[in-house]
Amino acid sequence: MATATATIDLPxxxxxxxxxxxxxxxxxxxLPFIPAGDLDEGGRVRHLTTADGKTIVERLEHFDDQARSYTYTIVQAPFPVGxxxxxxxxxxxxxxxxxxxxxxGTFTPKGVTDEEAVELFCGIYTGGLAALEQTLGT
Structure with missing residues (x-):
């Protein structure tokens, strides 16, 4: 199993x-590379559309408003991981x-090396957090 992590400090x-x-x-x-999304199953499943038209389906596994966190799994995606x-x-x-x-995130690479999968998700997380910073205008 491989792991990718990104953090950002925001004012x-x-x-x-x-x-x-x-x-x-x-x-x-x-997140600009996810321009559209819909919730299903009472808000526990999200169907996301990427900027290039691909579909990602994710399931909410745990939500903690007080701790300000949630965990989710990928049900379907164009990524080389399981x-x-x-x-x-x-x-x-x-x-x-x-x-x-x-x-x-943690994941099992499929058809790619651990390093390639980690690089992919580190890029997604880092790019996403940079977009968050831009959206907040900080």
């Missing part, structure tokens, strides 16, 4: 950041009024 309160990213259906609000589990969390930053966002 915004954890609550402000969580209001933007905490909804399981909120990815299109802050057994994908991810968590996104907003924590208190080192400075008062700042947030630290952590996005990580």
């Amino acid at each position: 915004a309160s954890p609550d402000q950041v969580w209001r933007l990213i905490g909804g399981f259906g909120s990815l299109p609000d802050w 057994d994908y589990h991810s968590i996104i969390a907003v924590r208190e930053g080192a400075d008062a009024g700042h947030a630290r966002v952590e996005w990580s």
